[in-house]
Amino acid sequence: MGLFTGMNISGSALTAERLRMDVISSNMANADTTRAEKVNGQWVPYRRKMVAFSTQPLSFRDQLAAAAGQGGAPDGGVRVSAIVEDDTPFKLVYDPSNPDAGPDGYVRMPNVNPLNEMVDLMSATRSYEANVTVLNANKSMLMKALQIGR
Amino acid sequence: MPFAIQPAGATPQTVAAGAKPAASAASVEKSFSKALGDAIQKVNDAQIESDQQVTALANGQAQNLHNVMIALEKAEITLRLAVEVRDKVISAYQDIMRMQV
Numbered sequence: 001m002g003l004f005t006g007m008n009i010s011g012s013a014l015t016a017e018r019l020r021m022d023v024i025s026s027n028m029a030n031a032d033t034t035r036a037e038k039v040n041g042q043w044v045p046y047r048r049k050m051v052a053f054s055t056q057p058l059s060f061r062d063q064l065a066a067a068a069g070q071g072g073a074p075d076g077g078v079r080v081s082a083i084v085e086d087d088t089p090f091k092l093v094y095d096p097s098n099p100d101a102g103p104d105g106y107v108r109m110p111n112v113n114p115l116n117e118m119v120d121l122m123s124a125t126r127s128y129e130a131n132v133t134v135l136n137a138n139k140s141m142l143m144k145a146l147q148i149g150r
Numbered sequence: 151m152p153f154a155i156q157p158a159g160a161t162p163q164t165v166a167a168g169a170k171p172a173a174s175a176a177s178v179e180k181s182f183s184k185a186l187g188d189a190i191q192k193v194n195d196a197q198i199e200s201d202q203q204v205t206a207l208a209n210g211q212a213q214n215l216h217n218v219m220i221a222l223e224k225a226e227i228t229l230r231l232a233v234e235v236r237d238k239v240i241s242a243y244q245d246i247m248r249m250q251v
């Protein structure tokens with residue numbers, strides 16, 4: 001429990017939300033990408049990506065202090081532990097003129113739904129704002145503490 | 151015991167040592183100066199950290215804008231804390247100096 005523990009926790013949350021925002025940007029940008037990677041000489045469309053959040057593992061110092069019974073509450077920061085791919089099937093669109101169309105005229109499109117991405121985008125933005133608010137509250141608390149005895 | 155009346159010749163160090171009988175006068179004085187030095191070092195570290203972050207931002211190497219802002223906030227808060235402590239110390243000193251003898 002340092003002076004800036006709360007700030008560090010909020011900072012980790014801001015970093016995580018930013019990475020989430022980056023992943024959403026990538027999903028949106030690649031909503032029509034039919035050539036993301038080549039598997040066995042065939043182009044595979046872009047797969048939607050998602051972030052998986054997990055609590056930050058305790059540092060060695062915190063674990064030692066906790067084991068010695070002299071540590072306060074450990075840091076409860078968040079981090080992105082993995083970026084996982086969405087396994088839902090690709091959308092099939094009938095477009096024979098597309099260079100990536102199969103023999104039957106259907107094109108496999110990415111499994112990105114722009115509406116879902118917009119909702120995720122709003123969620124990420126609001127979470128970021130919420131964490132900034134927490135950080136500011138933390139700061140104003142510290143500033144108030146400095147006014148004790150004035 | 152902590153408020154026992156000291157003999158007139160007692161120096162401030164022995165008064166401080168009287169409050170904590172186990173520590174000798176010299177070690178109390180040393181630990182105070184060390185604590186002060188450490189505190190000032192921490193303030194300086196925060197300033198240097200924020201300076202480096204701003205430089206990284208100006209160079210285009212900063213990964214996250216919020217980390218720069220957090221470093222700046224930390225530097226500001228530690229500096230204000232140091233200023234607050236200095237004000238307290240100076241006002242205590244002035245109170246002593248104004249004492250009627």
